[in-house]
Each structure stands twice: as structure tokens, then as C-alpha cells.
Amino acid sequence: MGLKIDFHVHTYYSRDSVTTLKEVVTYSKRRGLDGVAITDHNTLEGALRLKTREIIVVPGIEISTLNGHLLGLNVTTPIPAKLDIEETIHRIHEAGGIAVAPHPFVFYKSPPSRQINSYDAIEVVNASSIPFQVFTYLSKRFAARLGLPQTGGSDSHYAPEIGAAYTIVEADPDIDEIVGAIKKGAVVPAGNAIPWKIKVERTALKLKRKI
């Protein structure tokens, strides 16, 4: 069967997200996920604070490198932002994690460099990307060309978006096993674009907070 894991979830520890840690658990279970990776922008705070037995939590971070965004999964020591992307990959590996290139073609999301091939995997399904089909197609083709494993994640910044895209992982429910399965390609990306209804709700919520 495999585990169903959303490897790209933001919480309110990312300044642009409203999701609480409690909501991560509630919505993951509602969506039938076995787990998530918490990947806040340049901080591990939320990832390290979320302690639960209800779902698997892979600690992670989305780092703003000099050459675009980069996901570090299974990382528990801070990695500085604004370093060269290859240096950042090196630091992720030293910290015992793996480096996944998120949204490699989504120009308005600071895509990671497509000139290097030292990633451990490519996020080919990103539920927040628009137009979803085009970016999914280009990302899959890119990952196939590099011969790298393919993952999926929601890139959710609002709880109901969690699990819109995810990855099926052939592994036991153990973080090291899960990350190992990504590395060896025992993963299948899945899911869809975040529905418009949810996007509208999220925008309305953001406006309300500003008033």
C-alpha cells in the first residue's frame, strides 16, 4: 500500500502561513495522510515543536538559497539562508538530511536552479502551482531527464490545503526509512491542484486579518 505523506507543509512559523500545529494533525488525519514534512521558510521552529503520535512528522525546512528555494528533509539543525545552493545541499547532507528541489519551474515561487543535478529528488507535483498541469508536466520531464526520484507536496499555507498533493512512499513508518525510500526512488507523486474554493477562502481569510 505505501505511506501517504505530504512533504511540503507550511505552518504559522512561516510568516506567510496561518496553519497552527494542531491543525496540521487534524487536517492530515482528515485527508487520510500517514504523515507530513513541516517545511517552514528558513526556520525549524514549528517542525521541532510539533510532537504527536497521531501522524508521522518529518522535520524539514524550506531554505531561501541564493539560487532559489530548496527543501531539506530530515533536518534538525538550522541551515542558514542565502548561501549558494550547492553549498546548501552539502550542509543538508552534513546534517543527515536530503535535498529536494521544490517547484522547479514555478517562476513566481523562486524556483531552485535547474543548472545543477546534485539534488536527491525533485518535487514534481506542487498543489499550489498555477497552471498546475503545465508545471507538473515540465517538472516530471526535468526529473526524468536527471534520473532523479519524484515527490509531491501541497506547499500548503492554509490548513484545508494540506494533502492536496502528496507522495506514496514504500517504507515502514520510520523517518530514516522514509527518507531512504525517497533517495532510492521508492516513491510515487500524487494529487492535484488546490481547489479554487479553498484558494478563495484563504484569500478572504488573509484580507480579514489585514482589516
Ligand SMILES: [Zn+2]
Ligand atoms: Zn517555495
Ligand SMILES: [Zn+2]
Ligand atoms: Zn513552500
